[in-house]
Amino acid sequence: MKTGIFLQEQPLFGGVDDHAMSAIIPLLRELEFAAGEAIVREGEDGDSLFVICRGSVEVLKASPAANGMVATRIAVLNVGDVFGEMELIDMQRRSATVRALEAVSVLALSNGDLFRIYESDMPTFTLIVLNLARELSRRLRSIDDLAVRWMPSGADADSSALASNH
Template identity: 45%
Template sequence: MSLKLGFQGSERLREIGLFGGLGDEVLQDLSGSLDMIELPPGAVVFREGDSGREMFVLLDGEMEVLKQSKRKHETRVAVLGPGDWFGEMSILDVLPRSATVRAVAPSRLLRLTAHDLDSLYRRDLRAYSLLVLNIAREMSRRLRVCDNLLAELVANVIDEYTRPNRNG
């Protein structure tokens, strides 16, 4: 049985950046059509390498994003809270999942499928464009954060290996 946000859910969606700029009618349609999932702590939403044609919006709870190294060691790379969304890369580029996402606390998610996006595209091109633009803005923000982290990491490595040996 799938749960729905229902009529009052449109107010909840309005608070989430992914749905920024969307009109009342679109928000009501989405709140009545998107599936809601409840997860216990430790539940895995998807694993790195899985195929996927859906993304998720975290309504309540906490999720962790895990990346696996070549040595098969999982590292937490992000913690997500209410209002955050994830899984959008696979819905856009049709490639396997780039990370594992797991519930840290009891969580409620909304599922937005490629079919949901296609339906929005067919009935309201403006709303579809706004939603995709909101996804692109968040992906751009995340890329900037990664660029800064990479620059800092490279600078630290260069500093470590080019520093004169103090032990003589």
């Protein structure tokens, strides 16, 4: 099991003090996955987020053009990265499959345990949620950059014309 110091160095728990960390650690479940094993599957219900403690994973998104039969790698995540957080925020099904690229160890925090933090320590809960929001914002900025890079060159002119017509 990783220590509170390790967790406090990760974006999700950045700024969480030692006292709060000692209350959070017992809520975390340590899980192990073998190389090639799916940790979460796109479309399934999810109630936990995961912090990678050892190993790396790939994030796969089903292709609508292939009726979901072909998955495209959209990211590789490493030690300290978090996944599964979207389901805790928007209460939707898993948006992608996450598969271990090698032996992986994660710490899982369930929605119920996040609610326990909310009930017992509002400032720490707020800090964790702000950290999640920062992570999602970073990812959105990255996706925006990719979208612009791959957008046809005439598309921005078309959208400008649309904006000026409204």
